[in-house]
Amino acid sequence: MSTTNNLHPNGVEVSEELIEVTGGGLRIAEIVIVGLLGLLVCPPLLILAVIVAVPTLAVVLAVAAVVAAVAVPAWLIRKLLAHHRAHQSTLFLHRVVR
Numbered sequence: 001m002s003t004t005n006n007l008h009p010n011g012v013e014v015s016e017e018l019i020e021v022t023g024g025g026l027r028i029a030e031i032v033i034v035g036l037l038g039l040l041v042c043p044p045l046l047i048l049a050v051i052v053a054v055p056t057l058a059v060v061l062a063v064a065a066v067v068a069a070v071a072v073p074a075w076l077i078r079k080l081l082a083h084h085r086a087h088q089s090t091l092f093l094h095r096v097v098r
Contacts, residue, residue, distance in 0.1 A: 039046040 039049055
């Protein structure tokens with residue numbers, strides 16, 4: 001009645017999973033490299049990409065900074081208040097039991 005569960009996969013299973021998981025990342029890297037080489041071959045497209053990408057990236061980073069400046073303090077306050085509420089509720093229950 002003793003069944004053994006194989007919790008530790010062998011090396012072949014791990015390597016197969018690793019190849020499967022990283023295969024998509026390698027494909028994306030190949031596409032990015034080909035895209036960059038295409039932009040280097042055709043300089044007007046590189047200039048256009050920089051003119052569009054750099055301001056877009058700057059706007060995205062600015063918006064992310066503003067959102068983070070508002071969201072992080074709100075999240076911290078909610079977490080802090082929830083922590084204190086949890087302690088008050090247990091203190092209340094201890095008083096009720098007595």
